[in-house]
Amino acid sequence: MEGFFSSGVLVAISIPIFTAQLEKAREATDLANIRAAYAEVVSAKLTDESATPTATVELKQQKDGWETANPEVAGAVLPDTVAVAGDSVVITFDADGDVTIGGVKTKGSALNSSTPSGD
Secondary structure: OHHHHHHHHHHHHHHHHHHHHHHHHHHHHHHHHHHHHHHHHHHHHHHOOOOOOEEEEEOOOOOOOOOOOOOEEOOEEOOHHHOOOOOEEEEEEOOOOOEEEOOEEOOOOOOOOOOOOOO
16 A cells, blocks of 8 residues: 555656656747748748748647747747747748747848948
């Protein structure tokens, strides 16, 4: 009977830990997919300057918000409002040459970045 009780306690402790780790893995997948979509949009614009590329990422996470502190993609910190469970994030390249991720403008696309001169 004592062994059964010990096993039950271990299971009761391990399930929430496993669930939390599974959610962190889903979030990491979402961030990787958003970064890949960003690269895809910028690459499409570099290939065809007249294009207005857009990509959509379906989020895998099941909890709203980010558990990762200040997740950053292309110089933009993504707020919790971008991470809504079961929703999607749209990445667009606008007419000004800026990339927007879920409504958040990045700090400069690959096309707009400039190197300071050494004057």
